[in-house]
Amino acid sequence: IYKTFLNVLEKIFEKEQKWIELINQKVLNSIYFNLELKPFYIKKRNELQEEYKVTNNTIIGQVINIIDSIINQIDFINDQYKN
DSSP states (O other), X not given: OTHHHHHHHHHHHHHHHHXXXXXXXTOOOHHXXXXXXXXXXXXXXXXXXXXXXHHOOHHHHHHHHHHHHHXXXXXXXXXXXXX
16 A cells, blocks of 8 residues: 555655756756646645545655645745746
8 A cells, every 4th residue: 555655755756856956957947847846746646645545644644745835835936937
């Protein structure tokens, strides 16, 4: 059951390494946020949500909340960029 959870965390950590590199190169921007970052987190959140429904595990629930916060921050940054 927790295989999904571990796979999601592994993928997030892999992607975050890539994003850190892009930040260091100063090429991570709002377009990238909308095309890759936000869809990635939404997909991973949905995968975890399914596992959470089955297990009701509080750690998975906390990770979902963290992902929600990241998605909200992405939306905030996009709104700032538009203004």
